[in-house]
Structures are given as structure tokens and as C-alpha cells.
Amino acid sequence: MVREEVGEIGRDDMLIDGVETEQKPNNEVPDGFNVNYLKIYYGKFFPYADMHKWMSYGNDGKHPGCDQSYFGRREFSFTLDNDIYLRFQSFNNVPELENAIKEKCPFKIDIGPVYSVDPAKRHAYAQSGDNVFTPVERELIFDIDISDYDDVRFCCSGADVCPECWPLMTVTIKVIDTALRDDFGFNHILWVYSGRRGVHCWVCDGKARRMTNEQRAAITEYLHVHKGNENSLKKVTLVGQSLHPFLGRSYTEVLKDFFEEKFISSQNLFSDEERYEKILEMIPDESITSELRGKWQDNKRVRDDINVVRWSHVKHLLQSSKHKGQGIRKCVEEIVFTFTYPRLDLEVSKHMNHLLKAPFCIHPKTGRVCVPIDPKHCEEFDPSGVPTLSKLLEELNMGALGTGGEDELDNTSLGESIRYFRTSFLQPLLKSCKEEIESSYTAKIQQSKNSLNW
Amino acid sequence: MEIVGSRRKNSSFSSADDAAVVSTIPLYRSAPELEVRLDDFELYAIHRLRVLKGISDGLSRGKKPNEMENLTKELWKVNMRNSEASEVANKDIISHYVLRLVYCREEELRKWFLSMETTLFRYRFQLETTDAQRALLKEFDLPYKAVSNAEYESVKEKLNQVVRSIGQPLSSADTIYYKVPFEQVPDLVATRRVFIFKGYAYVAMNQVVSLLMTQYRSHLSKALVLTNRKWTSMILEQEKDRLTPIVEALSTSYLGPDYSQPREYGEISLKDIDQVAKSSFPLCMRHLFEKLREDHHLKHGGRMQLGLFLKGVGLKLDDALAFWKAEFSRKVGAERFDKEYAYGIRHNYGKEGKRTDYTPYSCQKIISSTPGVGDHHGCPYRHFSEENLRAALDKMGVGNRAVQDVMDKVRNRHYQLACTLTFEAIHGASCDAGINHPNQYYNDSKNILESRVRATRMVDTLMYAEV
Numbered sequence: 001m002v003r004e005e006v007g008e009i010g011r012d013d014m015l016i017d018g019v020e021t022e023q024k025p026n027n028e029v030p031d032g033f034n035v036n037y038l039k040i041y042y043g044k045f046f047p048y049a050d051m052h053k054w055m056s057y058g059n060d061g062k063h064p065g066c067d068q069s070y071f072g073r074r075e076f077s078f079t080l081d082n083d084i085y086l087r088f089q090s091f092n093n094v095p096e097l098e099n100a101i102k103e104k105c106p107f108k109i110d111i112g113p114v115y116s117v118d119p120a121k122r123h124a125y126a127q128s129g130d131n132v133f134t135p136v137e138r139e140l141i142f143d144i145d146i147s148d149y150d151d152v153r154f155c156c157s158g159a160d161v162c163p164e165c166w167p168l169m170t171v172t173i174k175v176i177d178t179a180l181r182d183d184f185g186f187n188h189i190l191w192v193y194s195g196r197r198g199v200h201c202w203v204c205d206g207k208a209r210r211m212t213n214e215q216r217a218a219i220t221e222y223l224h225v226h227k228g229n230e231n232s233l234k235k236v237t238l239v240g241q242s243l244h245p246f247l248g249r250s251y252t253e254v255l256k257d258f259f260e261e262k263f264i265s266s267q268n269l270f271s272d273e274e275r276y277e278k279i280l281e282m283i284p285d286e287s288i289t290s291e292l293r294g295k296w297q298d299n300k301r302v303r304d305d306i307n308v309v310r311w312s313h314v315k316h317l318l319q320s321s322k323h324k325g326q327g328i329r330k331c332v333e334e335i336v337f338t339f340t341y342p343r344l345d346l347e348v349s350k351h352m353n354h355l356l357k358a359p360f361c362i363h364p365k366t367g368r369v370c371v372p373i374d375p376k377h378c379e380e381f382d383p384s385g386v387p388t389l390s391k392l393l394e395e396l397n398m399g400a401l402g403t404g405g406e407d408e409l410d411n412t413s414l415g416e417s418i419r420y421f422r423t424s425f426l427q428p429l430l431k432s433c434k435e436e437i438e439s440s441y442t443a444k445i446q447q448s449k450n451s452l453n454w
Numbered sequence: 455m456e457i458v459g460s461r462r463k464n465s466s467f468s469s470a471d472d473a474a475v476v477s478t479i480p481l482y483r484s485a486p487e488l489e490v491r492l493d494d495f496e497l498y499a500i501h502r503l504r505v506l507k508g509i510s511d512g513l514s515r516g517k518k519p520n521e522m523e524n525l526t527k528e529l530w531k532v533n534m535r536n537s538e539a540s541e542v543a544n545k546d547i548i549s550h551y552v553l554r555l556v557y558c559r560e561e562e563l564r565k566w567f568l569s570m571e572t573t574l575f576r577y578r579f580q581l582e583t584t585d586a587q588r589a590l591l592k593e594f595d596l597p598y599k600a601v602s603n604a605e606y607e608s609v610k611e612k613l614n615q616v617v618r619s620i621g622q623p624l625s626s627a628d629t630i631y632y633k634v635p636f637e638q639v640p641d642l643v644a645t646r647r648v649f650i651f652k653g654y655a656y657v658a659m660n661q662v663v664s665l666l667m668t669q670y671r672s673h674l675s676k677a678l679v680l681t682n683r684k685w686t687s688m689i690l691e692q693e694k695d696r697l698t699p700i701v702e703a704l705s706t707s708y709l710g711p712d713y714s715q716p717r718e719y720g721e722i723s724l725k726d727i728d729q730v731a732k733s734s735f736p737l738c739m740r741h742l743f744e745k746l747r748e749d750h751h752l753k754h755g756g757r758m759q760l761g762l763f764l765k766g767v768g769l770k771l772d773d774a775l776a777f778w779k780a781e782f783s784r785k786v787g788a789e790r791f792d793k794e795y796a797y798g799i800r801h802n803y804g805k806e807g808k809r810t811d812y813t814p815y816s817c818q819k820i821i822s823s824t825p826g827v828g829d830h831h832g833c834p835y836r837h838f839s840e841e842n843l844r845a846a847l848d849k850m851g852v853g854n855r856a857v858q859d860v861m862d863k864v865r866n867r868h869y870q871l872a873c874t875l876t877f878e879a880i881h882g883a884s885c886d887a888g889i890n891h892p893n894q895y896y897n898d899s900k901n902i903l904e905s906r907v908r909a910t911r912m913v914d915t916l917m918y919a920e921v
Contacts, residue, residue: 083793148827184636185653207653211637218640222650226826234839235827240619244646245612247619343827347754 033367035081037389039105044401045392045409047360047418048098054426055111057206058433065441073136075112075119077355078104087112088119107364110355113138114209137210138352140186140203140219143345144172147197151235152339154267154275159365161197161383164266169199170378171258172342175250176201177375179223183246188429190421191373193386195363199373200356204429206436213351220349222246225341234282236337238330250341251333259336260311269339270296270310279314282338283331288317359421362389371417374424387413477590478543479578481670482677486547494545495552496700501533502549503704506570513573514818514890516836516867526577555689555697556704558682568678572671579663591662594669598632601656606631612649613656620647630659639664722768724777730767734899736873736892737834737846738820739763745830750785755823755831757795759815761802766814766893771803816891817870835860835869852879 052071053060059070071092078086078101086104091097101109113135117125122133146165150157155164173191180186180203188204211219225247226235243251263269270276276296280289295313302309318331348354361370367389373381391413395401400411409415490498508529512522534549536542550571557567579587606613606629613631636655642648642664648655657665690698722730731743742760746752752760757778764774778799782791797806804811815823817833825832834843840861847857856879863872873889881902889895 151827182652183650185651207637214640215637218636218643221644222646224824227824240621242615242618244619245615245649246646248615346824346826 033362033364033389035105037393038107038362039102040393040396041362041389042102042105044396045360045412045414046101047409047421048094048101050418050421050426051358051360052094052097053430054204057204057209058430058437061434061437063434063437063441065437065444069118070114072118073114073116075115075355076358077110077112078106079108079110080104080106088122090118090120107362109358109361111358112355113352135352140208140211140216141349141354141356142176142201142203143194143198143348143356144169144176144201144342145194145198145345148343148345152267159197163382166383167258167262167266167379168340170381171254171340173199173201173373173375173378174254175342176223176344178249178253179246183222184219188425188432189375190359190425191375191378192359192370193368193373193381193383194357195361195368195370196366196383200359200370202356202359206433216352217350220344220346223342224344224346225337226343234334234338236334236341238334238337243333247337251336255336255340259340260308263340264307264311265305268307270307276310279335282335283314283318283328285328288328291317360417369414369417371414372421372425374420387417477582477586477593479575479582479590480543480547480550481590481593482547482550482674485551486544488544488548490548492696492700494548495697496704498545498549499552499556499704501545502553504533505529505574506553506567509570509573509577510566510818514821514870516821516869518867522573523577523580526574527581530578552701552704554678554681555685555701558678558685564675564678564682568671568675571674572667575670576663576667579666591666594666596665596669598634598665601631601633605633609649609651609656612651613658616647616649616656617658620645631656632659632662632665633657634665638668640668721770722764724769724773727769727777733903734896736889736895737850737876738832739892739896740850741834741846742830746781750781752831753829754798755825755829757798758802759820759823759831761799762812762814763892763896765802765812767896771800771805774799774803814891814893817873817889820892821869833869833873835864835872836867840864847876850876850880852876 055074056071059066059068072090074090075087076089076091076097078089080086086106089100091100112119114137115122116132116134116136119133125132146153146156146161146169147158149165149168153165153168155162161169177189177191180189180201186203186205186208190202190204192200192202194200227237238247242248268275269279273296280292283289292310292313296310314335315332318328348356357370359370359372362368363370368383369387369389369392371386395412401408407415409418505526509522509526512525517525534542534545536545553567553571557563579590582590601609633654634657636643636648636650636653639648639655639657639661642657642661643650643655647661648657650656731740735743739760742752742756745756746760761774761778764777769777775796778795779788779791782795786794800806802812820831821833821836823832825837834846838846843864844857844861847860852860856875860872860875860879863869863875870889873895874885877885877889877895877898881899883902885898887894887898889898
């Protein structure tokens, strides 16, 4: 399919952000991004060994069940300074990876699937006729971008985020993370800040990596609620007498409280006519909407938050016994889902061959490091507080860097992210990979024994 | 398969008395050792193809499951019946294996065949009697057990919640559930028709067909790859005077043209494009075209849908680049266009990446796409709200009466028929074949308009002659 090749083009930071006004503050250390600084970052900070450990999934061990070719069949892709894409890069070990990154100094590193054969040699295999070059493993990935929420946030648009709209991402993490763990039984999930305006999710369990495209699509659809596009009024339609347990749980445990207690006030959803009309559009009953309009027209001054008051009007009318119709009662939920339910970039998750930016890259527009986010404490995450390239360099100048070894980054502001990545994600992941490799090896031995025993 | 139901009386399908019941649906596990006359070889295949094509059309018209069930029943009856019962079974098996040969040879063909055969299996299964279904279930020999009484009670509330959420009355709810890895029932997961907990889906007895479909599909999928290997390594050469021509003819005769090469109206030039968009583009493309002119931007799905259509219409690569650049550069600047978007356009024309010459999207593909926030692609008849669709039709010049007819079709989810009616209203001419492809819409429209131009020229000439 086409997507394989055009994968990353037109997505993420390729989207149109309007006119980019680059403001250079007059600090001594220029804020943001700079090739020379990036070189230093790749020289001193980037966690090559950890990335290699992760992408090897235990296959770099000594166990006879290890697949030594595994890491070498993974596609990496570099976006260079002058917007040149280098696709299908592959490396056999840490030094190869490290040397290539240091030499090319990519502005962006993307990670693709593990292929059946070394992606760098794909042409040699293509000559044999049979289509042997095909993706065989890939983490289940999600890409959530806050610019997809532009129709429901009024504080920012496009690439901008602020403390008023960032919580939409927090909600996303909570809803999706819980579903992935409780419903689908995945354990090894990494959430990463995309460096600017969104989050990425990597589901790394063995069974997630081996899923077919159809199975990926099934999970994606399960998590996908918004059906409307630019040309339909209703973005969310809920059917049936009750919500599916997953949606019900998301609603009662996350969305409802967030919407009522934070979002309606922070976005002033009911403050003026233009905004509340957007909500009234979702109610398919004229008598209700005109009653509400009448109530709100005189713009009475109220002591409480006008948004909260008006939302209670909506809820009261919709849920009152006067209107028995199923469709009307569900409107309350539909409104909440429309504004707050996660909006996934579906295509990214459905196909194995999509690329996704590697964690610990630096976003070229913000200079921020793409650090992991702990889903257990995701509401504490503040995108403006993540380590930046210039901050790390300042720390380097002040001698914060250790003298080599595992913990040399400990005293820098990247230390905490690296610690989290290792202890909460990598260690448990590698432990289960090891067990998996051992048990599948034992099973294989057993099987070959049995077949000899006949 | 072992069943431990929560209600004993429902769980008797491993008992002896239904051993006699045999399903009429073969699982096509091994090729038949039958002698087939060459005529029948071809004829049977064509008959089965009619069934599959009918199913494919039904799906693209958005028919509901119960409509699909009736459709399948009807198609099967019309095309596959035979006076002798034993012949019916043979015809079923032979036609299936012939079509495997026909459809094994390319990825796209395999995908279509796999999907239609699996759908056919699904509805045939549902048309069977309960006893026959159970017999077939046993034949599959699935390694799953029904959940125990105790486990059922512990999740009962959630299971009932799912039943209510998919709009079924609780009273009819199954109490026998199978607990299977969610990967086995992707269709049920995707539509949230099952309760899922820690990686396992609770599949109700009346949903078991999904499990069987997964098995059937994966078996057939592997078989098709093997058949393909056999075809290229042996059959193609051995049968080059006998079967090969038949098989090759079969594969092209029924899928319809793919519109990857503009045939009828070789080229379209940039200066005409606005005029042509107005007169001959179907609504889906017209809408994308107008949005592009308005916003100077389209998201990926829109670029693909419109871009490949324009290629099919006859827009040359150089013109396509100029066309997209003229719009996009107003929004993102020419430099960024060259860097980020030009690649995708050259890619569509097979000049980058895998260098495949991609084919324009068919109605079926467009209808089943899922445009999201900020997207303008998809099928307007399916993806627009009623209000927006009315406005769009009005703008196209469709009269009030015709709009009503179109909306009727839309409500019944006959999106392609709705588009056909629009076509007829605008062109004042009938379109008997129906619209199946945006490029077909374009070609048919051009045909009509050109013939009118010729007709008026004729009249002009005649008039001159008279003078």
C-alpha cells in the first residue's frame, strides 16, 4: 500500500501549522534548536544502549533461543537537516547505531517495523522474485495529536498547547492506557511526549508486536468513537440502551468528571452564543434547544460559573422525565464524548509499516526532548517543563554530567526520564522477554524430541 | 470441542443424536478428486463469481446483516442450484477450487476473494439449521471451552451490558459463552460486540460464527498462497494450452476496469480542470476539489482520493505537480510543498518508493473509508450530514424532487444508488449500470456531454446545409 512509503509524510510535524513565527529570545544560550547543540546531545546524552536493549527484546542475550538477527532487521529512518529522508537504515549493534546517529546527526529518528530480512538489503532480496521483504513484527502504536481537537478547544489551535488544553492529552492517556491493560491484557506500554503537541504510545508485549494488521485495526476501531468528519454535525453517536462496558467505564471514571469539573469552565464552553450553539447543535430536539436558548438569552448575571450553571440546565432538561426518547437521554454522554474522548490517528495504528518518532529525540521546533510519560502520574506532566536541548547543554557546561557508566545522566534534568524508562518500562519488559524466549525454546526442543520419538 | 455450558439443557451439542446431521457447507480442506468437463470448469466458476460479485455489491451498498443474509440465500439459489443433489455439492467444491486458481495470483485479487468467500461462508452458516451449525462447529474442532457457571456469574453484569449496548433484548441473551483470545474475533472487537477482559473476549453462542470465520479465513489465506506458488511453478506452464487461458480470462472478466490508465479521454489540461470539475466530477471529488481551492490544503486521505482520481482522469504527472503546488504553496509555501508533498504525488504516479502505479479508489473503497476530524474525503452520501448533503446537491443543480429521491436512497444506505440518481438528475440521462467508480462517473459523464456536442454540431452542419 501507499502508506508504507509515504508513511510519515503529511503527519505529525508535517501538518500545516499556519505561519510559524520563530522568536529568538535574547539569552546567552539561544533557546530551541541548533545543529551544533544537537551534535553534542547525540554525543553525550542520547541513550543508545537503552534503545538497543529495548529494540532487541531480549534477543541480544546468550540463550540459544535468541534470534541474533532480530535488531538488525529493524527499520530506522532519519530525517536530516535539509529534509532529506533516509529510510530503511538498519544496524547490527549499539556501536553501528551510535556511529550512524553521531555521523548523520538526524533532526528526527523514526522507528519502523522489524522486517523479514535486513531492510538495508531489501533490493537484493527483491531480485529473487518472491515478495520476501515484508514486516513481521511491530509494536502496536498510537499517535494522538492535539491539533485534531481544534474544533473543541478555544484556547489554542494548530501546534500550540497550553495548560488549558493539555489535559485533553492526560485524559487520552488515562482512557487508552486503562483499556490496553485491563481489556486487552497488555503490560508493557510506553507513553512518550511527542516534543510539541501530542503523545505517542508504544505497546511492546510480544503478542502486541506479532499482531496482524486486521487485529491492529480491530483494537483501533474498538478504541475509536468519533465517526463524524468535517461535514457531519454529530461527531459522536452512541447507540444501544447502554454503553459498552469500556465506554461506560471511560465515561464514569475519567471523561465525565474532567468535562464537568474542568473542561467546561477552562474552555468557557457556554460563555457566549457562538460556543453554546455548537453544543445545542448536537441536541436533535427543537423544543429542548429553544427552551435552553430562551433561558440563556437574557444573559442574567449569575453568581456561580455560568458554564457550570448552563451545563446543569442542559443535563436537567435532557434527563428529565419529559423526554423519554433514548436518543435524547444519550445526548449528555454524546456531548461529553465529543469534547473529551481520545481522538486517535487511526491509520498509524492499523498498519505495521507506519513509522513513529523514537523516544529521546529532540523536537526541532521546540528543542524539547521526547521524554516518557508515566501514565500513573500523567496529570503531573507539564510539557513546558520537559528538558530542552539548551537546558541540557547548560547543565553540561556546569559539569552536571557524570564520568561515564550507567548513571552518568543522573544529575542532569534528563536523569529522571532515563530512570523511569529503565526501571518502570525496560526492566519488566526484558524480564518477560527472557521468559518468553526460554519457554518458546523449551517448547521447540520438546516438539522436536516428540517428532523424533515416533 | 468440549462444551461446559452454564445451562445444561442448552449445551447438548456434543451428544450422540446429532451425529447424523451433516452440514452442507464444505470446509474445502482438500482438493476434490473429481473429473470435470472443461465446459463445467469454466461455467461453474462463472456461476460462483456471480454469487461473490453479488455479495461484493451488497456490501458496498451498505446492506445490513439480515439483508445480506437474504441476498446470499437468493444468489446461491439462483446461481448454484442443480437438478441433482450430488451435483450441487460437487459444483460448490469445484467452483471454489477453480476460483482459487483464478484469484491466487495477485495480492489484490487474493484479498478480494478471501473477503468475499469468508462473507459467503458467514451467511451460509447462518442459514443452516442449528443442528447443522453444531455439526460444522464440531468439524472445526476449536480448542476453546465454554466458561464455567462460576465465571459466568462473575462477569454476568458486564456481559449483559454488552448485550444491551448492541441493542439486543436481554431475554434472548445467550448464557453460553466462549472465552477466546481477542485476536481470534477481530470483527467482534472492532464493533465492540463482546466484553473483553485481560486479553480474552467473551463470545456468545450466537457470535460463534465470527470465530469460525477467522479459522476459515486463515485456512483459505494460507491455501491461496500455496496455490499461487503451485500456479507459477507448475500449472501455468503445464496447462498453458488448456486451463491457463480460461483462468486468465476469468480473472479479468468480472472485476471491472480499474481505471488506472485513462483510456477514453486521453488527457485533461490544467486550464480546463475547473470547468470539467463542475460538469463531470462526482460529488465526492467535486467536494475535495472545491475544498482544495478554498483551503489550499487537504489532509492525506483527501490527497490520495482526489490525486488518484485525477490521475485516472488523465492529469499528467507534471500537471498534477503544478496543480497541487499552485494550491499548497499558497498555504505552506512552494519550498515546503517541494519538500513534503511532492513526494506523495510522484509516489501516486509510481515514481517513488515501491514504484507501483496506484489505481484510483473505487466507490466501495471510498464508502468504507473512515474520514476523521479535519478530513474531507469519503463518500458524501455516506459521510455528510443530511443538511450538508442537501446543500451540496443543491449547489450541483439537482432539483428538489430528485434531492428527495437521493435522500431516500441515502436513508436506506444505498449510497451508490444515491450517486447514480444524482448523475441522472444532472445529466438528464439514465445510467443503467449504476455508479461503481468515481472514474466511471467521470467517463460516463464525458460520454454524454461529448455526444451532445457532436449532436449540436451535426445540427449546425445540417442547418448550414439547408441554407
